[in-house]
Amino acid sequence: MASTSSFAPPKLADFILTERLGSGTYATVYKAYRKGNSREVVAVKVVAKKTLNKASTENLLTEIEILKTVRHPHIVQLKDFQWDADNIYLILEWCSGGDLSRFIRSRRILPESVARRFLQQIACALQFLHERNISHLDLKPQNILLSGCVLKLADFGFAQYMSPWDEKSVLRGSPLYMAPEMVCRRQYDSRADLWSVGVILYEALFGRAPFASKSFAELEEKIRSDQPVELPPGAKVSKDCRDLLLRLLERNPDARITFAEFFTHPFVDMEHMPSADSMEKAKELVLQAVQKDQEGERSSALSLYCSALEHFVPAIHYETDRQRKEALRQKVKQYVSRAEELKALLASDNKRSFEEARSARDVLREMSQDHPRLVAALNMASAAIAKEESRSDDCEALDMYQQCLGELLLALAAEPQGRRKELLHSEIKTLMARAEYLKKHIKVNQDATPYFWDEKQVKMWWKTFNLRCFYAYISDAGDSAGCFSGSGIFCRFYQKLVLCTVSWEASRKSLESLQPVCRSALGTDTEPSPHQAAAGPNHTEL
Numbered sequence: 001m002a003s004t005s006s007f008a009p010p011k012l013a014d015f016i017l018t019e020r021l022g023s024g025t026y027a028t029v030y031k032a033y034r035k036g037n038s039r040e041v042v043a044v045k046v047v048a049k050k051t052l053n054k055a056s057t058e059n060l061l062t063e064i065e066i067l068k069t070v071r072h073p074h075i076v077q078l079k080d081f082q083w084d085a086d087n088i089y090l091i092l093e094w095c096s097g098g099d100l101s102r103f104i105r106s107r108r109i110l111p112e113s114v115a116r117r118f119l120q121q122i123a124c125a126l127q128f129l130h131e132r133n134i135s136h137l138d139l140k141p142q143n144i145l146l147s148g149c150v151l152k153l154a155d156f157g158f159a160q161y162m163s164p165w166d167e168k169s170v171l172r173g174s175p176l177y178m179a180p181e182m183v184c185r186r187q188y189d190s191r192a193d194l195w196s197v198g199v200i201l202y203e204a205l206f207g208r209a210p211f212a213s214k215s216f217a218e219l220e221e222k223i224r225s226d227q228p229v230e231l232p233p234g235a236k237v238s239k240d241c242r243d244l245l246l247r248l249l250e251r252n253p254d255a256r257i258t259f260a261e262f263f264t265h266p267f268v269d270m271e272h273m274p275s276a277d278s279m280e281k282a283k284e285l286v287l288q289a290v291q292k293d294q295e296g297e298r299s300s301a302l303s304l305y306c307s308a309l310e311h312f313v314p315a316i317h318y319e320t321d322r323q324r325k326e327a328l329r330q331k332v333k334q335y336v337s338r339a340e341e342l343k344a345l346l347a348s349d350n351k352r353s354f355e356e357a358r359s360a361r362d363v364l365r366e367m368s369q370d371h372p373r374l375v376a377a378l379n380m381a382s383a384a385i386a387k388e389e390s391r392s393d394d395c396e397a398l399d400m401y402q403q404c405l406g407e408l409l410l411a412l413a414a415e416p417q418g419r420r421k422e423l424l425h426s427e428i429k430t431l432m433a434r435a436e437y438l439k440k441h442i443k444v445n446q447d448a449t450p451y452f453w454d455e456k457q458v459k460m461w462w463k464t465f466n467l468r469c470f471y472a473y474i475s476d477a478g479d480s481a482g483c484f485s486g487s488g489i490f491c492r493f494y495q496k497l498v499l500c501t502v503s504w505e506a507s508r509k510s511l512e513s514l515q516p517v518c519r520s521a522l523g524t525d526t527e528p529s530p531h532q533a534a535a536g537p538n539h540t541e542l
Contacts, residue, residue, distance in 0.1 A: 097146025198248025282311035
């Protein structure tokens with residue numbers, strides 16, 4: 001191995017180093033190819049020995065030690081490391097999609113559903129590290145790489161083995177993503193990573209970090225301030241997303257969300273992230289759904305079909321084999337079709353019971369004139385039902401259900417025995433059932449929505465199409481993996497549609513007529529070539 005030149009990449013046995021990808025304080029990263037028939041693509045991190053001081057040497061040794069021992073789908077793999085008289089070389093897994101910072105900048109902001117999918121992957125990696133008492137301590141979008149649709153944590157130069165009770169006083173990380181206790185107190189522990197996750201999520205959703213500043217002095221002032229972090233005015237995020245953001249961005253680490261709470265938070269929802277277990281969970285639930293369906297228990301069957309779909313959608317995202325993915329989509333469409341039929345049957349069966357429930361609600365409202373808060377909650381329940389049935393805003397309807405149920409449950413606890421308590425109990429059961437079904441309906445919708453669709457347009461489609469048509473789009477448009485790889489033809493059709501300001505009337509056509517429209521817009525009857533698919537989202541031809 002020879003020494004490096006200022007202009008040419010260094011020479012490394014068994015590898016050909018090509019373009020420079022980036023450089024840091026003491027390292028430069030190159031794209032490289034393994035010599036021989038395999039031509040494997042890797043990233044080589046070159047560290048010049050002459051730039052290393054005691055601290056950076058310790059950081060490098062820690063990075064090598066950690067990466068040698070961890071193997072995880074959401075952590076960049078260290079394949080090998082070598083050295084010569086001048087440099088130390090870390091041969092790392094190649095991630096073709098660049099880093100998360102570049103991805104966010106290219107799209108300005110990300111839809112909540114996409115940010116959530118990314119967050120799940122970060123949480124999965126952090127859970128793995130947390131179980132091994134490893135803290136990253138330099139989490140930021142630049143240190144999170146994309147390989148297809150998969151996120152991978154990278155750059156463990158500041159990482160530490162830290163027990164929950166360990167505290168450090170050496171300043172580490174990037175100020176914009178650094179927890180306030182690291183700057184203000186110079187004492188911190190593994191909870192600093194949770195703050196960084198909050199900053200990353202905030203930036204993904206709103207296009208900038210919460211402490212974005214024009215100067216370091218301004219940044220330091222914001223970090224040292226005791227004012228709580230707030231979301232941008234008019235921020236439109238779900239209730240769960242807002243709750244998680246504010247709990248992650250709690251300045252006081254003792255009041256900040258814990259790792260255990262983070263991993264089980266409903267917005268993170270690790271239970272439904274794409275994984276090797278998604279298919280087994282979906283199969284188990286759909287078998288139960290089919291059994292209940294055969295037994296004539298329509299309500300239970302519909303609920304189980306919806307629960308199964310919550311796992312089938314991640315299973316589609318996780319599957320990499322094209323034929324198996326397509327077969328799975330077809331199977332899911334059958335289950336969706338049956339769920340639609342059950343929903344129609346239940347609507348017919350329950351029409352009378354809904355009328356009875358409305359009548360009972362009116363009676364309860366009349367009996368509660370001496371209880372203004374109870375009357376207000378019942379009025380909100382009626383408004384939530386009306387909003388749900390109009391399909392104007394499912395998320396808002398769910399929020400209204402949750403608010404009125406909170407009030408009604410408090411009233412139930414304080415209500416003495418009697419007719420009003422019986423009616424109140426029955427009303428709560430009815431509203432809970434509706435809210436639970438709506439919650440699953442929203443969840444399936446969000447999980448199935450590719451990032452390149454405009455959210456307002458999707459809501460319009462929701463009004464126009466039934467659930468079966470929506471999944472027909474999913475099956476033909478490609479899932480989030482397809483949108484990242486460039487393999488979904490609908491992605492390109494959508495881009496052409498927007499650029500050419502084509503009427504959205506085309507989008508309302510049936511699936512059968514949409515396929516030729518897509519291909520006509522593309523000027524081709526074939527899917528993108530493997531070369532085009534590998535180019536990634538930043539190279540999609542319009």
